[in-house]
Amino acid sequence: MGGFDRVYELGRIFRNEGISTRHNPEFTSIELYQAYADYSDMMDLAESLIAGAAEHVHGNTVVEYQGATVDLTPPWRRVTMADLVRETSGIDVGAIDADDADALAAARAAAAAAGVANAEEAPSAGKLLAMCFDDLCEESLIQPTFVTEYPIEISPLAKPHRAKAGVTERFELFVVGRELANAFSELTDPVDQRQRFEAQAAKKAAGDEEACGVDEDFLTALEHGMPPTGGIGIGIDRLIMLLTDSASIKDVIAFPLLRPE
Numbered sequence: 001m002g003g004f005d006r007v008y009e010l011g012r013i014f015r016n017e018g019i020s021t022r023h024n025p026e027f028t029s030i031e032l033y034q035a036y037a038d039y040s041d042m043m044d045l046a047e048s049l050i051a052g053a054a055e056h057v058h059g060n061t062v063v064e065y066q067g068a069t070v071d072l073t074p075p076w077r078r079v080t081m082a083d084l085v086r087e088t089s090g091i092d093v094g095a096i097d098a099d100d101a102d103a104l105a106a107a108r109a110a111a112a113a114a115g116v117a118n119a120e121e122a123p124s125a126g127k128l129l130a131m132c133f134d135d136l137c138e139e140s141l142i143q144p145t146f147v148t149e150y151p152i153e154i155s156p157l158a159k160p161h162r163a164k165a166g167v168t169e170r171f172e173l174f175v176v177g178r179e180l181a182n183a184f185s186e187l188t189d190p191v192d193q194r195q196r197f198e199a200q201a202a203k204k205a206a207g208d209e210e211a212c213g214v215d216e217d218f219l220t221a222l223e224h225g226m227p228p229t230g231g232i233g234i235g236i237d238r239l240i241m242l243l244t245d246s247a248s249i250k251d252v253i254a255f256p257l258l259r260p261e
Helices: 037-056 081-089 099-111 125-136 190-205 216-224 234-244
Strands: 008-015 026-035 060-063 068-071 076-080 146-150 170-175 178-183 229-235
Touching: 026 037, 026 125, 026 234, 037 060, 037 146, 037 170, 037 178, 037 229, 060 234, 076 081, 081 125, 081 146, 099 125, 178 234, 190 216, 229 234
Parallel strands: 076 146
Antiparallel strands: 008 026, 026 229, 060 068, 146 170, 170 178, 178 229
16 A cells, blocks of 8 residues: 555564463564565475575574474475365365355264364365364375465465365475475455454454454555555574574573572
């Protein structure tokens, strides 16, 4: 809106979440947006930034992390969430028609049998697909992998896929079994965005702690006009963990909440 085609911000973020070896409520992130770009451009940019950081730190793009050898040399694997779940478990959630209740019930049962927690409660095929990925696939992604085509139900800010129904032009980057970046072709349609915000607000009112509300300022900006845009966020702390072979996030942040007794 302001006429700046490329903007970024590197800074601290706070989220009211728990603490673990890979989570800290206060963390550092870089977020950037590029006009006249899409999620494919964001994949290229992520490869360039992260491989470049490894080259600067180590002199090459192969790093050792907790006993695993990680090759950050581009290009990295790009695979859809549905394909990854099917490869890992044999469950073909991506092929389910939105109105096929029997197929969804069968997929729920197969996911539950494979060990997916609360699979029987999945309200849609898209949500079930995300649950299967979280429980069955994520930790196995050691080498850098772009997981693409996230379901629309869990991607309230991402543009619908230009050629496939039910999914978005979104990816998350996984390395050593953890998310390192999240990106998408930004949703620029204010009508679609309002509908998704309202759906999220309804989920939030029903008790979904991960759902967001209606952001009127953001909608006003979209109504004035936003060009096609690609956006990405990269977790700086997790990237530093990878480049320094640090097992815990509190080893790489300046002021961890926990301290030795």
